[in-house]
Amino acid sequence: MDEVRIIEIKKSIFEDNDRDADNLRKELKERGVFLLNLMSSPGSGKTTTLISAISLLKGKLGIAVMEADIDSDVDARKIKEETGIETIQLHTGGMCHLDAEMTRQGLENLTLQETDLAILENVGNLVCPAEFDTGSCCNVMILSVPEGHDKPLKYPLMFSICDVVLVNKIDVAPYFDFNYEECVRNIHLRNPKAKVMPICAKTGEGVQAFTDWLLTEVKNWKNKN
Amino acid sequence: MDEVRIIEIKKSIFEDNDRDADNLRKELKERGVFLLNLMSSPGSGKTTTLISAISLLKGKLGIAVMEADIDSDVDARKIKEETGIETIQLHTGGMCHLDAEMTRQGLENLTLQETDLAILENVGNLVCPAEFDTGSCCNVMILSVPEGHDKPLKYPLMFSICDVVLVNKIDVAPYFDFNYEECVRNIHLRNPKAKVMPICAKTGEGVQAFTDWLLTEVKNWKNKN
Numbered sequence A, B: 001m002d003e004v005r006i007i008e009i010k011k012s013i014f015e016d017n018d019r020d021a022d023n024l025r026k027e028l029k030e031r032g033v034f035l036l037n038l039m040s041s042p043g044s045g046k047t048t049t050l051i052s053a054i055s056l057l058k059g060k061l062g063i064a065v066m067e068a069d070i071d072s073d074v075d076a077r078k079i080k081e082e083t084g085i086e087t088i089q090l091h092t093g094g095m096c097h098l099d100a101e102m103t104r105q106g107l108e109n110l111t112l113q114e115t116d117l118a119i120l121e122n123v124g125n126l127v128c129p130a131e132f133d134t135g136s137c138c139n140v141m142i143l144s145v146p147e148g149h150d151k152p153l154k155y156p157l158m159f160s161i162c163d164v165v166l167v168n169k170i171d172v173a174p175y176f177d178f179n180y181e182e183c184v185r186n187i188h189l190r191n192p193k194a195k196v197m198p199i200c201a202k203t204g205e206g207v208q209a210f211t212d213w214l215l216t217e218v219k220n221w222k223n224k225n
Helices: A017-031 A046-057 A074-083 A100-107 A156-160 A170-175 A180-190 A207-223 B017-031 B046-057 B074-083 B100-107 B156-160 B170-175 B180-190 B207-223
Strands: A006-008 A034-040 A063-069 A086-091 A117-121 A138-144 A164-168 A195-198 B006-008 B034-040 B063-069 B086-091 B117-121 B138-144 B164-168 B195-198
Touching: A017 A034, A017 A100, A034 A046, A034 A100, A034 A207, A046 A063, A046 A074, A046 A117, A046 A207, A063 A074, A063 A100, A074 A086, A086 A100, A100 A117, A156 A180, A164 A180, A164 A207, A170 B170, A180 A195, A195 A207, B017 B034, B017 B100, B034 B046, B034 B100, B034 B207, B046 B063, B046 B074, B046 B117, B046 B207, B063 B074, B063 B100, B074 B086, B086 B100, B100 B117, B156 B180, B164 B180, B164 B207, B180 B195, B195 B207
Parallel strands: A006 B086, A034 A117, A034 A138, A063 A086, A063 A117, A086 B006, A138 A164, A164 A195, B034 B117, B034 B138, B063 B086, B063 B117, B138 B164, B164 B195
Antiparallel strands: none
16 A cells, blocks of 8 residues: 655644633532533434433433533433433534533533533534543543444544443444444554443433443442542 | 523634635635635545545546544545545644645645645534635535434534535435435525535445536636636
């Protein structure tokens, strides 16, 4: 195979969000609210996955959802309609991600009195959300089958910061050139500790493995000083 | 249906890229190089679409490709291997988009002597690339069927700045809740002038309508003072 030339283009990125995120994490710990940050490309199935997961978690945990989008409120309406839980829509004013301060603005608009688990559905984007700690207790991402098993190679940071990668739309795998084993290998290249779980959010297949994991995480976190 | 609360989160975005982009456009006009900026979510099929389009355009136009990614060179290798044309990989150093100055750095690494059409495959991202004029003569985006027909509602800017929206993976539409007519309606809500073309990059279905349009665009642009 021919060699191709690689040109490194650099641009600096500013930071001072990490302290804000740590402070938010401490405050949430005091209030007993576990914050989950859910990320993916546009159209990977974040909302459908949440609806499926919430139906399994309802009654076991108090849950509230923040839907972040640049525009529209279709997702928040869908979640509220299908699950009945407290849901708000965050509009980011064009911003491509949420940082800790923006997440805090969202949390301030939730009741949180009986909430054990607050879920942030981040802006659909595999790049920028990975660069900003939201103050979450865990990061979960969805990679959907149609996107391809090579994505961990192209978007390394996102895969390296996630505790769990849900491989969604596993039902349509036969119609795509998608190799699950290679996908898992690529994810573990970036993040050997990442838990990888195949799911079909539409049918609910595999979602319980994820909610079981999440229940244990929340429980362990609550018991930790 | 229940109302959901919407909280507007604001953050300013800096700009002075527009002048750079205009200057680059002028220089490219003098050199007779038409720059196309191709954008989409991760995994929508940018590279496969390019390979399919280039196979129809080869011999009619001198073409060069710049593949922008945060990491890896799988796409640039694939394009070079399958089309034989001049291809370079741009690594963005973590950046989520290319602006005019970064595009210029890429162009400086191409020969461009017999190039009529330079193609920039932007970073897979529906948000940030839309905010930065690259200096291109036209913007083309791909929305793939598995992403869903609601994307123009959630990512308004991207759809509003594109001359053409290619609706890719049209072959798998029967396996998804995808409504093509609603998709076109949503796109035209954002951008009444956008040309929308259904394609299947893998089989080549519909790609010639796009390359015919592009050939005419390049020809008209060359003839314009």
